[in-house]
Amino acid sequence: TQQLCILKGPAGQGKSVLASTYAYKNSENYSLIAWISSETLESQECGYRSLAETLKIATYQPGGEKPRPFPELQEEIFKTLETSSNPYLLILDNIEKLPDHLPQKGGSIIVTTQD
Numbered sequence: 001t002q003q004l005c006i007l008k009g010p011a012g013q014g015k016s017v018l019a020s021t022y023a024y025k026n027s028e029n030y031s032l033i034a035w036i037s038s039e040t041l042e043s044q045e046c047g048y049r050s051l052a053e054t055l056k057i058a059t060y061q062p063g064g065e066k067p068r069p070f071p072e073l074q075e076e077i078f079k080t081l082e083t084s085s086n087p088y089l090l091i092l093d094n095i096e097k098l099p100d101h102l103p104q105k106g107g108s109i110i111v112t113t114q115d
Helices: 015-025 041-054 070-083
Strands: 003-008 032-037 088-093 107-113
Touching (some): 041 070
Parallel strands (some): 032 088, 088 107
């Protein structure tokens, strides 16, 4: 089963610190802990591309010249996490809008948001 925790509140209230503390104190329960910073669209995309590389998912289209479209890459990451037999913790920090689809099983997700 998948566990989802949403930490919502104004900036500067300690949501990210709480998520980080949880990850540190519970690291032995997860084989993968991934932190996706969503301060900007660029930082979010960079975080997902880094996670894709960790998961051995191709980040470039065949031929290696063009990066894969972000929505396609994000979807494959989520499917890979869902089918993994290893528990994961995915932290989506400072996100404005949740993705349409999140992994539905296999791990835990913490979302921090001001909205």
